[in-house]
Amino acid sequence: xxxTAEQQQIMDGAKGAFLAKCMRWLVEWGAAxxxxxxxxxxxxxxxxxxxxxxxxxxNQKTIxxxxxxxxPACQHRVCCHSTTHITFAHEExxxxxxxxxxxxxxxxxxMEMAREAGFLMTYTCAPYLVGNVPLKGEVCAWTESSAVxxxxxxxxxxxxxxxxxxxxxxxxxxxVPEFSVLLDENRRATLQVDVTAQxxxxxxxxxxxxFTGKIAGLDVPVFQGxxxxxxxxxxxxxxxLATGGxxxxxxxxxxxxxxxxxxxxxxxxxxxxxxxxxxxxxxxSYSQLRIHTGDAxxxxxxxxxxxxxxxxxxxxxxxxxKRLADELKLWVCTAYATxxxxxxxxxxxxxxxxxxxxxxxxxxxxxxxxxAKRIVTAGxxxxxxxxxxxxxxxxxxxxxxxxxxxxxxxxxxxx
Amino acid sequence: MSDSIVIKCRGLVKGKAxxxxxxxxxxxSFWGEVDPISGRIIASGHPLEGKSLRGKVxxxxxxxxxxxxxxxxxxxxAEGNAPVALVNINVDALAVLGCVVNNIPMVSELERVPFxxxxxxxxxxxxxxxxxxxxTKK
Numbered sequence: 001x002x003x004t005a006e007q008q009q010i011m012d013g014a015k016g017a018f019l020a021k022c023m024r025w026l027v028e029w030g031a032a033x034x035x036x037x038x039x040x041x042x043x044x045x046x047x048x049x050x051x052x053x054x055x056x057x058x059n060q061k062t063i064x065x066x067x068x069x070x071x072p073a074c075q076h077r078v079c080c081h082s083t084t085h086i087t088f089a090h091e092e093x094x095x096x097x098x099x100x101x102x103x104x105x106x107x108x109x110x111m112e113m114a115r116e117a118g119f120l121m122t123y124t125c126a127p128y129l130v131g132n133v134p135l136k137g138e139v140c141a142w143t144e145s146s147a148v149x150x151x152x153x154x155x156x157x158x159x160x161x162x163x164x165x166x167x168x169x170x171x172x173x174x175x176v177p178e179f180s181v182l183l184d185e186n187r188r189a190t191l192q193v194d195v196t197a198q199x200x201x202x203x204x205x206x207x208x209x210x211f212t213g214k215i216a217g218l219d220v221p222v223f224q225g226x227x228x229x230x231x232x233x234x235x236x237x238x239x240x241l242a243t244g245g246x247x248x249x250x251x252x253x254x255x256x257x258x259x260x261x262x263x264x265x266x267x268x269x270x271x272x273x274x275x276x277x278x279x280x281x282x283x284x285s286y287s288q289l290r291i292h293t294g295d296a297x298x299x300x301x302x303x304x305x306x307x308x309x310x311x312x313x314x315x316x317x318x319x320x321x322k323r324l325a326d327e328l329k330l331w332v333c334t335a336y337a338t339x340x341x342x343x344x345x346x347x348x349x350x351x352x353x354x355x356x357x358x359x360x361x362x363x364x365x366x367x368x369x370x371x372a373k374r375i376v377t378a379g380x381x382x383x384x385x386x387x388x389x390x391x392x393x394x395x396x397x398x399x400x401x402x403x404x405x406x407x408x409x410x411x412x413x414x415x
Numbered sequence: 416m417s418d419s420i421v422i423k424c425r426g427l428v429k430g431k432a433x434x435x436x437x438x439x440x441x442x443x444s445f446w447g448e449v450d451p452i453s454g455r456i457i458a459s460g461h462p463l464e465g466k467s468l469r470g471k472v473x474x475x476x477x478x479x480x481x482x483x484x485x486x487x488x489x490x491x492x493a494e495g496n497a498p499v500a501l502v503n504i505n506v507d508a509l510a511v512l513g514c515v516v517n518n519i520p521m522v523s524e525l526e527r528v529p530f531x532x533x534x535x536x537x538x539x540x541x542x543x544x545x546x547x548x549x550x551t552k553k
Contacts, residue, residue, distance in 0.1 A: 028515045032427040033508055047483075051490065062452070065493040143482045163485030163512045180508065218505065246479045246507055385447040385481075388458050 001031050001177070007038055010173055018072040022169035029166060030177020038175035039182065042080045043134045043157070045127050045142040046167035048114045049087035050106040063106045069165065074113035079174035083122040083132040084114070085144050090123070090336060090361040099367075119171070123361040124335035126235065126306040128155065131337070136257045139182060141170035145242035146235070146305050146381060152249030154234045156257030158182050161248055181220075181248050187258060188267030189222030189251045191215070192274040196225060197282040201398035202232040206380035207285035208277055209240025213247050215275065222251040222265040229255060232311055239305050240380035289383040289396040290413075292374060299372040299392070300406040302399060303333030304363060304379030309341050311399070312358070316347035318403050319354035325409030329372070330356035333363040356406070365389055376405045420550040423526045424502075426543030427511055430520035432499040433540040436550075437471040439463050440530040444480030445487035445513070454496025472539040473498040474529050477505035488513030500541040502529055502548060522548060 003011065011023040026038060048070065051062045087107065089099050099107075114121060122130050125144045128151065134140050136156035142148050143162045151157040160180040162170070170176045181187050193212055199205055212221050221241070229237065229252065241247040251259035259265035302315060315332055324330055332351060334342070339360040342348040348358050364370050365386050372392040377383050383396040395411050405411040439462040443449070448458035454468040468491065478484055484507070491497040501514060501521040514521040520543035529548075533539060538551040 025512070025515055028428065029508070029512050032511045032515070032521075033506070047486065051486075059452075061493060062490055065489065145480070145482045148482065161482050161509055163482055163509050163516075164489075165485060165516045166512050218507075243480065246477070388447050 001027055001035060002037055003027070007175060019076065019173055022173050025165055025169050026173065026175060026177055030179060033177060033179040035177035035179040037178055039139060039178045040174060041139050041141050041170045041176045043132065043138055043140040044078070044080060044082040044167050044171040045085060045132060045140070045144065045147060046082065046119070046162075046171055047085040047143055047164040048110065048119050048121070048168070049084070050103055050110055051088070060102060063103060067106065069168070070110055070113065073168050073172060074117040076117060076172045078118040078171045080171065081120070081132065082118065082171040083120045083127045085123070086125050086362045086366060087123045088362050088367040093359065093361075122335060122337065124306045126335065129306060129308050129338065130335045139176065141167050141176050143167045146239035149238035149242050149247060149249060150235065152181055152187070153238060153251065153256050187220065187249060188269065189220045189259070189265040190272045191219040191221040192262070192266070192271035193221050193223050194225050194274065194276045195223055196276055196278040198279070199226060199233070201400075202230070202236040203378050203380070203396065203398040204282065205229060205233040206236035206240040206396070207282050209237040210243060210288070210380040210384070211277055211281050211285045212250070213241045213243055216241070216247050218246050219272065220249055220251070221247065222253065222259065222262060222271070224253045224262050226252060232308060235305055235308075236379065243381040243384045285380070286396060289380060289394060292393040292395055294374065295410045295412055297374045297376050297395070297405050297409060297411050298328060299370065299375045300328065300330045300402050301333065301364060301375060301377040301379075301382055301386075302331070302402060304365075304377060304382035307332055307334040307338065309338050312338065312342045312347050312351070313345070315399065315403065316342070316350035318400070319356065320350045322354050322407055324355035324406050328355070328406055328409050330406045331359045331364050332356060333359045336360045376402045376411050378402050420532055422529070422532065422548050422550065424522040424546050424548055425524035426520070426522050426546045427506065428514040428519065428521040429543050430518060431540075431542045431544060432472070432520050433538065434470045434472045434499045436474050436533050436535055436537045436539045437463060437466055437468065437498070438474040438530065438533050438535045440476055442477055442479040443475050444484070445478060446481030446483040449487055449491070451487040451490035452494050452496070454491040454494065467496065468498045469496040471498045472500045472502060472541055474502040474533050474539070477503050478507040478510040482509060484509035485513035485516055488519070489517055492517040492519070500539075500543075502539070502541065504529070522546065
């Protein structure tokens with residue numbers, strides 16, 4: 001790979017050993033992916049946290065391991081707008097999730113160091129809901145696959161799928177290897193999905209994403225025939241696309257900035273494959289994540305990816321004046337900033353009064369040993385991963401179906 | 416001692432390693448389908464469910480899914496429970512990153528279909544520096 005004089009100097013240690021290592025990671029990674037150069041990056045979203053709690057089985061060794069990355073990283077300043085992906089507990093929730101003392105201490109140290117380094121600790125999987133909204137064409141280095149798909153497909157920004165080390169390296173050295181969707185030719189759609197199913201809820205959009213992600217592999221899908229999506233619809237579509245497979249971006253005709261028309265999305269080429277998403281495909285997507293042996297449920301999880309203020313308002317108003325079923329746990333997951341706003345507006349109290357919980361900075365799948373037997377959730381992504389990670393039966397349904405289940409303690413198919 | 420089979424390939428992440436092959440002509444998501452500490456595949460219904468990645472040469476179509484892939488590889492690596500090398504058909508950028516950061520050799524673009532030659536339990540030696548893997552049947 002060809003490096004500029006400045007990049008070569010950083011690689012040679014002009015800015016210290018750690019940034020030299022960051023540069024080496026980016027160069028070796030880029031070379032393997034076919035990148036010919038490193039280009040400037042102006043927006044990053046990185047995981048800056050100690051490893052999570054019980055699901056991750058974090059112990060002193062994993063904390064020490066994380067610290068060997070984070071301590072030297074935070075000796076430097078970020079080069080650009082850099083927000084943070086989820087952490088594993090908000091400071092008010094350490095008791096709630098039974099976080100061991102050594103992890104609490106390590107996390108407090110990380111937060112202090114990271115602030116000094118210039119990271120903006122949004123602690124969310126949906127940074128585009130709390131102010132990190134890159135513009136069309138902006139080169140970013142984002143982690144969190146659902147957010148990557150959203151940034152590329154809805155905002156028209158450009159980011160490959162980053163891991164912790166590459167996003168932190170990009171934030172500190174200010175460059176990323178140029179491959180994948182950073183290049184125009186890799187942003188063109190190759191898989192055409194004709195949508196004939198009626199998409200009525202954000203979760204229906206999740207079903208579309210889950211179906212497409214499974215067949216797309218590394219292809220770029222284009223959706224035609226959909227109604228105009230809401231922000232929540234787009235969020236569910238992007239999250240589910242990244243769950244089923246390795247999708248980095250999609251096009252929605254007339255929504256994606258680069259897809260005014262189907263022809264523009266395809267870049268003048270015929271699609272490699274054309275599929276239809278009709279009512280039977282919609283039903284099939286749901287039935288894959290509705291495998292259960294009974295109707296009694298104990299846990300409802302909403303806010304995957306993190307809930308918008310609009311979703312929280314809808315949930316709160318639906319629950320206002322009602323009580324959840326006995327022993328039922330309702331977790332609504334969101335960013336700290338969104339929760340603060342929900343508290344100010346009174347929506348948080350409506351959820352608490354009903355017996356639910358507004359959980360911020362993380363989600364129970366990531367941070368808790370959930371003692372759940374049967375979970376209902378509105379996110380295809382959550383449902384997909386929770387099956388293996390929590391070892392519970394998981395049912396996916398629209399938000400209203402989830403809330404009805406939370407109120408009655410039972411889930412039944414309404415259609 | 417049976418004969419060895421040599422397959423040319425492209426070295427993506429440099430290095431050499433050898434171990435027992437763990438083979439499945441399918442994808443694997445490190446996040447959610449692998450326990451990061453024990454290095455065991457936990458996905459119900461996955462052809463490699465219950466198998467440990469520790470010390471193995473992982474021969475699969477590709478990794479997929481979450482951007483936590485490098486993190487899970489790193490956690491398993493810190494515990495000594497990561498695979499020693501990756502042999503993949505399709506290249507997932509996140510697996511490459513996980514291998515770069517943790518110094519795990521990775522190869523792709525094999526001149527023969529590995530699933531027709533390598534079986535779980537075979538001994539595989541991966542030389543990503545020279546783009547060669549050597550298979551010794553069990």
